[in-house]
Amino acid sequence: MRGRRYIAVLRGSIMEGLSFRASTFLRIAGNLVYMIIIYFLWKAIFDSSPVDTVNGMSFYDTMIYLVLAAAMFNFMDTFVVYWIGDDYQTGQIVLYLTKPIEYQPYLFFSRLGNCVISFFVTFMPTFMIVYFVTKGSIALGINLFFFVISILVAIGVNYCIDFFVGTICFYTQSIWGVNIMKE
DSSP: OHHHHHHHHHHHHHHHHHHOHHHHHHHHHHHHHHHHHHHHHHHHHHHHSSSSOBTTBOHHHHHHHHHHHHHHHHHHOOOHHHHHHHHHHHTHHHHHHHSSSOHHHHHHHHHHHHHHHHIIIIIHHHHHHHHHHTTSOSOOSHHHHHHHHHHHHHHHHHHHHHHHHHHTHHHHSOOHHHHHHHO
């Protein structure tokens, strides 16, 4: 019964995120612009190099690493610190603490909706584009399974660190400096 609450929160946050169509399109456009810039920047670097590898990495290896790392960062960042800080400063946190739902799992599932949207809007298209541009240089074997497991664990760890840093705002009354130090 308790799990249904959090699934409903996750579903609501996904629907809320999808309701802002302009934000979704800007996210896609920003991701494409980033990939184009990175492609031409590193293409120029590799074209000016007398060898095919720079620091042991080929052009395709570099593209895979940079583009997928940026796409993963985009969908793994939950901005929990800012949400807790905002709830604290506006007093909204009092309302969350009096509801019959725990604040920490509520915040996790509400921000997980943003991660799900970012995964399908930025990461998956980026992964597909990089896979085809690099002519299948990404191995899709058992390591892909371990990659997915490590991403899920990383989202949980990232959330826990952000939640811990966010709770510091109860003592500092401002989250900005603490979050900058965390970043």
